[in-house]
Amino acid sequence: MQINFTPAPEPDDARREAGRKLFAHGTEFLKGVVAMSGLPDADRPEVCFAGRSNVGKSSLINALTNRKNLARASNTPGRTQEINFFTLADSHYLVDLPGYGFAKAPVAVVEKWQRLLKQYLSGRPSLRRAFVLIDSRHGVKPVDDEIMSLLDKSAVTFQVVLTKADKIKDAARPALIEGVSRALAKHPAAFPELIVTSSEKGDGIETLRAIISGIVD
Numbered sequence: 707m708q709i710n711f712t713p714a715p716e717p718d719d720a721r722r723e724a725g726r727k728l729f730a731h732g733t734e735f736l737k738g739v740v741a742m743s744g745l746p747d748a749d750r751p752e753v754c755f756a757g758r759s760n761v762g763k764s765s766l767i768n769a770l771t772n773r774k775n776l777a778r779a780s781n782t783p784g785r786t787q788e789i790n791f792f793t794l795a796d797s798h799y800l801v802d803l804p805g806y807g808f809a810k811a812p813v814a815v816v817e818k819w820q821r822l823l824k825q826y827l828s829g830r831p832s833l834r835r836a837f838v839l840i841d842s843r844h845g846v847k848p849v850d851d852e853i854m855s856l857l858d859k860s861a862v863t864f865q866v867v868l869t870k871a872d873k874i875k876d877a878a879r880p881a882l883i884e885g886v887s888r889a890l891a892k893h894p895a896a897f898p899e900l901i902v903t904s905s906e907k908g909d910g911i912e913t914l915r916a917i918i919s920g921i922v923d
């Protein structure tokens with residue numbers, strides 16, 4: 707059966723308030739992880755954010771948590787290859803995965819990161835959903851497709867977040883949605899609702915908060 711991928715609807719008042727309350731409790735950096743042995747205990751549901759370099763991941767996490775520089779650590783030299791864990795209230799982890807698709811890193815560094823990424827995505831029992839960020843200006847690229855295929859194999863539900871939606875004209879959105887939908891149609895782990903966001907204007911942030919607040923054990 708053909709699945710239709712459509713933008714997620716605006717949350718109702720109850721879901722919006724649940725999302726607001728969850729993030730009002732605060733988000734704090736916990737630790738950066740460079741090996742599976744360093745992962746915190748899998749004692750609460752967690753969601754992760756993955757995306758190509760420069761997709762706007764840090765900006766999205768900062769907008770989501772209402773913190774200007776929370777995700778900054780993941781972009782500083784020497785920490786690029788870390789999986790960064792953040793505590794959300796006392797109930798969730800937010801996990802910031804390094805940007806993939808960077809061509810300037812040494813081959814050995816890229817291979818090490820890819821191994822860690824695959825191990826994390828396929829072996830983390832508390833991972834409830836992966837949010838795969840796609841730049842609205844560029845759509846799904848082959849490297850995105852590779853990550854989605856890995857999530858399929860790992861049976862990890864993933865949901866696409868379209869970033870920088872304010873950078874494209876409203877008239878271009880239907881074609882963008884259609885193109886992303888075609889790319890997702892072959893991925894059984896893809897959640898059928900897309901989240902259209904603009905970190906700069908705040909579009910889609912309340913929707914994403916509401917979705918995360920609904921992800922529980």
